[in-house]
Amino acid sequence: MAQLNFGGTVENVVTREEFPLSKAQEVLKNETVAVIGYGVQGPGQALNQKDNGINVIVGQRKNSKSWDKAVADGFVPGETLFEIEEALERGTIICYLLSDAAQIALWPTVKKHLTPGKALYFSHGFGITFNEQTGIIPPADVDVFLVAPKGSGTSLRRMFLQGRGLNSSFAIFQDATGKAQERVIALGIAVGSGYLFETNFKKEVYSDLTGERGTLMGAIQGIFAAQYEVLRSKGHSPSEAFNETVEELTQSLMPLVAENGMDWMYANCSTTAQRGALDWWKKFKTATQPVFEELYNSVATGQESQRSIDLNSQDDYRVKLEAELAELRDSEMWQAGKTVRSLRPENQNVD
Ligand SMILES: NC(=O)c1ccc[n+]([C@@H]2O[C@H](COP(=O)([O-])OP(=O)(O)OC[C@H]3O[C@@H](n4cnc5c(N)ncnc54)[C@H](O)[C@@H]3O)[C@@H](O)[C@H]2O)c1
Ligand SMILES: CC(C)(O)[C@@H](O)C(=O)O
Ligand SMILES: [Mg+2]
Numbered sequence: 089m090a091q092l093n094f095g096g097t098v099e100n101v102v103t104r105e106e107f108p109l110s111k112a113q114e115v116l117k118n119e120t121v122a123v124i125g126y127g128v129q130g131p132g133q134a135l136n137q138k139d140n141g142i143n144v145i146v147g148q149r150k151n152s153k154s155w156d157k158a159v160a161d162g163f164v165p166g167e168t169l170f171e172i173e174e175a176l177e178r179g180t181i182i183c184y185l186l187s188d189a190a191q192i193a194l195w196p197t198v199k200k201h202l203t204p205g206k207a208l209y210f211s212h213g214f215g216i217t218f219n220e221q222t223g224i225i226p227p228a229d230v231d232v233f234l235v236a237p238k239g240s241g242t243s244l245r246r247m248f249l250q251g252r253g254l255n256s257s258f259a260i261f262q263d264a265t266g267k268a269q270e271r272v273i274a275l276g277i278a279v280g281s282g283y284l285f286e287t288n289f290k291k292e293v294y295s296d297l298t299g300e301r302g303t304l305m306g307a308i309q310g311i312f313a314a315q316y317e318v319l320r321s322k323g324h325s326p327s328e329a330f331n332e333t334v335e336e337l338t339q340s341l342m343p344l345v346a347e348n349g350m351d352w353m354y355a356n357c358s359t360t361a362q363r364g365a366l367d368w369w370k371k372f373k374t375a376t377q378p379v380f381e382e383l384y385n386s387v388a389t390g391q392e393s394q395r396s397i398d399l400n401s402q403d404d405y406r407v408k409l410e411a412e413l414a415e416l417r418d419s420e421m422w423q424a425g426k427t428v429r430s431l432r433p434e435n436q437n438v439d
């Protein structure tokens with residue numbers, strides 16, 4: 089494993105150079121990888137493995153949209169696509185990619201098929217870390233590990249097709265066969281990771297739940313909404329407020345941050361903008377840090393996982409979720425965004 093310096097701290101990292109696809113194929117050549125669940129991560133991971141020459145099958149409920157999607161994606165019923173129990177029976181490595189709440193209900197069935205020497209693979213530390221809430225306690229004679237792509241399964245697949253790779257973390261919870269390390273890294277490479285960084289189940293789930301509720305998804309929407317509302321209340325038009333809050337960030341400035349860091353993005357803006365940003369960022373940090381402390385605490389005490397389990401296990405959770413998503417979609421800010429997106433030259437049919 090390579091040791092790399094991340095801002096002064098040395099960490100273990102696996103690169104594709106050190107662990108090429110050919111090595112992953114060799115490690116997995118006698119395995120049947122059963123991807124259970126075909127929602128968001130399932131397709132990304134299963135298709136990337138398929139294209140990488142891994143013996144992968146999909147387990148999904150028949151008569152579901154996800155089953156039809158798997159067929160449309162090239163998985164063949166009776167050959168590479170099976171009902172969940174049959175895939176569990178056939179798989180030597182079980183990639184447990186149902187939603188975290190659904191994993192609880194299916195766990196007794198999964199457990200039944202975890203015969204000695206098999207491996208149980210997750211893409212989140214949730215089920216194992218919060219096992220008092222989930223009841224997921226694997227038998228001692230199977231390997232248990234995770235590869236957690238740091239991004240959407242949709243991006244995992246898109247970046248793979250572009251010849252790029254989303255980075256993932258990996259962790260081993262249980263090494264029953266003595267081969268857990270090579271198995272998990274081979275899987276990480278096979279699902280299309282650009283590189284893999286080491287963590288443990290608890291750290292993966294604490295950081296992941298914090299990140300998605302925080303800057304990656306929750307906080308960003310909150311900050312967008314706050315700025316947009318202030319601009320609108322001061323008489324700015326929706327197009328001006330949206331452009332100054334969202335569109336410029338996603339289209340112009342974040343690509344610069346992604347390319348070369350925040351200071352470089354700042355350096356490519358006016359000295360006026362730089363002065364203002366340098367003066368104000370610490371104020372925003374001070375204002376939001378207590379909320380991030382509250383959030384981390386809510387994750388660490390199990391409140392966030394319990395809430396997710398309780399709400400996502402309800403029969404009508406999809407209907408309620410859709411209503412909340414529609415509230416966002418139908419808000420003035422995101423409706424303005426729809427028009428702004430349609431005006432991007434690449435979205436217009438003009439020469
Ligand atoms: N969504 C992502 O991009 C992403 C990113 C990183 C990690 N993860 C992790 O990957 C895992 C899978 O997440 P996901 O977002 O792909 O899941 P998902 O919510 O898309 O659901 C996956 C599948 O579960 C099936 N399912 C739901 N309830 C079921 C039930 N009761 N019985 C049988 N099947 C059922 C659905 O049909 C679907 O095919 C989770 O542990 C998640 O935290 C997800
Ligand atoms: C894609 C995310 C937000 O990184 C993932 O953690 C998820 O739960 O979907
Ligand atoms: Mg997550």
Ligand SMILES: [Mg+2]
Pocket residue numbers: 237238239296299300
């Ligand atoms: Mg995540």
